Amino acid sequence: MSLRLTNTLTRRTEPFVPLEPGKVSIYCCGVTVYDLCHLGHARSYIVWDVLRRHLQWRGYAVTFVQNFTDIDDKILKRAAEEGSSMEAVSERNIADYFTDMDALNIQRADRMPRATLSLDGIRALIAELEAKGAAYSADGDVYFAVMVKADYGKLSGRDLDQQQEGASGRLADGEEARKHHPFDFALWKGAKPGEPSFPSPWGPGRPGWHIECSAMVRQELGDTIDIHLGGADLIFPHHENEIAQSEAASGHPLARFWLHNGMVNVGGEKMSKSLGNFTTIRALLESGVSPMTLRLFVLQAHYRKPLDFTAEALAAAASGWKGLNAALGLAARAIDPAAATDTASPPAGIPPEVEGELASFRERFGAALDDDLNTSAALAVLFELARPLRSQAHRQQRGDAATADAARELNLRARGALLLELAGVLGLIPESLPTGGSATAGEAGDPDVEAAIAARRQAKAERDFATADRIRDELRARGIELIDRPGGITDWIRS
RNA sequence: GGCGGCAUGGCCAAGUGGUAAGGCAGAGGAUUGCAAAUCCUUUACCCCCAGUUCGAAUCUGGGUGCCGCCUCCA
Structure with missing residues (x-):
């Protein structure tokens, strides 16, 4: 294909x-x-x-x-x-x-x-x-004569006779008199007084848009x-x-x-x-929409179709990117950066069935883009590739030791490498998460936030949940979201 | 008036002859003191009518609705 x-x-x-x-x-x-x-x-x-x-x-x-x-x-x-x-x-x-x-x-x-x-x-x-008779000058302007091109209109499928002249309501004043045919267009525009101009054999002026x-x-x-x-x-x-x-x-x-x-x-x-x-x-990025969210939003639709821009659709893309980005981040951290350049050949030790599965993902992804840039279908492959990565990370975070064997680790690394490679073809790269930290005992971070989290942990230990929830609400009001993890660990991010 | 495009679940969106990818939202579950976050599971017969075919979202004809271009435009 x-x-x-x-x-x-x-x-x-x-x-x-x-x-x-x-x-x-x-x-x-x-x-x-x-x-x-x-x-x-x-x-x-x-x-x-x-x-x-x-x-x-x-x-x-x-x-x-x-x-x-x-x-x-x-x-x-x-x-x-x-x-x-x-x-x-x-x-x-x-x-x-x-x-x-x-x-x-x-x-x-x-x-x-x-x-x-x-x-x-x-x-x-x-x-x-x-010189070839396809252009003529008139009062300092130079026009292209569309009638010399018998196939004029072949790209847009137009027959000049059928067009409504000026249907867009944007005809320039005075220009019509100088043209031999209504659809002739300016190659060179003579400068009006006070306008910047460049010298030419036809007098001072500037080039038309199309000729450049x-x-x-x-x-x-x-x-x-x-x-x-x-x-x-x-x-x-x-x-x-x-x-x-x-x-x-x-x-x-x-x-x-x-x-x-x-x-x-x-x-x-x-x-x-x-x-x-x-x-x-610029306004979009400054409003907090991440560049990759915007990229995902655009690539979810086929490039030739109209794309409706709505706050809802953008929010959906942001949520979708959050998940994909999480998987990309996991993949980037899991693989050796030096080895990441050559992912076409999977590392040794990958079982044939996994190798085959990854090859089929690569195949599907490539086939999607080969099919007139079907980025929507290509993204589907990315999401399918990403899911097990997130799953595994979740299990490991929860301390499910049974899943942490070496073979499995290797498979996930191969999968992660492929995900990074394919996402890169779409120009999607991991974005850093909002700043935050992990408030385990003795770990450095924002002292203020860490202290509040420590106080909350204390309150929780004493089963004083009213105090614990109050602290959580106060932090949230400051734009800090708490994420409790097993083992008494509390992560936080600035949202 | 001419040329072109589109119509798929609550939303976005692939799929162009064999019984509907993916994302978001929703629901249920795991987890949690409760949350949040995370992970798992789960939700459609494809604008209408007629036709072709063993079989159509997918082809043909008609209809309806929406959009782009017809000398600013990505």
């Missing part, structure tokens, strides 16, 4: 075969850096991070390129509002992008070109299109790449236009596979800046 992906271009799920054996080139449409990223961005980049990790896990050498759009009307608007510059707004939001995505354990792209640093390639591409991606793909990865990624809202017009430009220039297919992720919805509506119903990644 090999990887199959749903290709927007063919509207089918088809076997993925890279252009060059063993190598995969990927271009992912990045963000326009005018504001913080929201949950919709998080979903997109988490999902594509899993695609990338899975390809790597399968042994491919992946080259992953993602751009920053740092020239844009919204950035200019934001800069004007702040009284700062386009550069200042871009730099700040790029830094914030890295902070947020790093927190979510999203691997950084191998290369991250920016529009402002790719102007030579952009101008060259526009000139080439112009075409130029950066070509510059970084060549005429034809294996996979092009983006949100479903980019299919039309952005990706359609990218195809038109790139293919008109090169004469070769731009990308073999086009993958698009579904939107994040809020109350049944798409999360977006313009609707104002967005939640930033």
Whole structure:
């Protein structure tokens, strides 16, 4: 069984075969850096991070390129509002992008070109299109002529005659008069007075949105790449236009596979800046949602389907992650970190039937991701793998000595190693628990809390449960939760 | 008007021909002075109608509801 992906271009799920054996080139449409990223961005980049990790896990050498759009009307608007510059707004939001995505354990792209640093390639591409008769200039603007591309609309499955011009209600004033066809789009926009601009053969101005991606793909990865990624809202017009430009220039297919992720919805509506119903990644993390909870929340749904963002669903993901994280923590502590890198071959001494069981977990997990990134099914494997780990830990904590034989220990370690490896393919890594301690006699910790716990233990010993419960309530009011364990041990965590 | 997608238990969500993964919540149990935490067990015939088939959540046709895109968008 090999990887199959749903290709927007063919509207089918088809076997993925890279252009060059063993190598995969990927271009992912990045963000326009005018504001913080929201949950919709998080979903997109988490999902594509899993695609990338899975390809790597399968042994491919992946080259992953993602751009920053740092020239844009919204950035200019934001800069004007702040009284700062386009550069200042871009730099700040790029830094914030890295902070947020790093927190979510999203691997950084191998290369991250920016529009402002790719102007030579952009101008060259526009000139080439112009020379080939696919572009025309008008009053300082340059437009792409969609009619020269007989297959225009092939990605989004559109027939231009059937489209309602301006159905989105966002036609730019004045531009219509300059265009030969309503669906022609700007490759270069002449600068209005006072706007930042860059020189060009067509006069000072800045590149259109679509052309920058075409130029950066070509510059970084060549005429034809294996996979092009983006949100479903980019299919039309952005990706359609990218195809038109790139293919008109090169004469070769731009990308073999086009993958698009579904939107994040809020109350049944798409999360977006313009609707104002967005939640930033930052706000979510600051509210106490852990990065891995967010990752689990996203990966529980299939990447092409809409994902409804609700407090309930997020809370469910948090509970689910708590359990999975506990198992990952147990696994991480149980195995030798030095040996953890090679888990493909189980340690010696594992009974064949256990080895077979683990192999089948690995098989199921891989098959799930191979099946158009079925992360939901892959997660199910993780949860099944995790359960015996937690069970065993529970029994050991309760002092069930009969379970602590060496063979069993070895099996659990092998299981734990596999769990860590597979979770890692989904980018899920153990998160440290809230700070706390174990209040056994003579153990160091927060002296204040330890004293209160000692007092409670004393009260319990004297069967003065009223006092014991009062102490427990007082600590709880301070955000400290007590967990009694057998043997008179009381753990505590800050919640 | 055009193109595309979705409808599975209280909630989220896999499953695309052979009698429904997983998570959350709930219930019961173990444990506890009582709790909490933890562990164990447990809960569905798949929007409606018609059809194909030995057999359909899964295929076909029709219907209903919801969502995305049609030059800001991940």
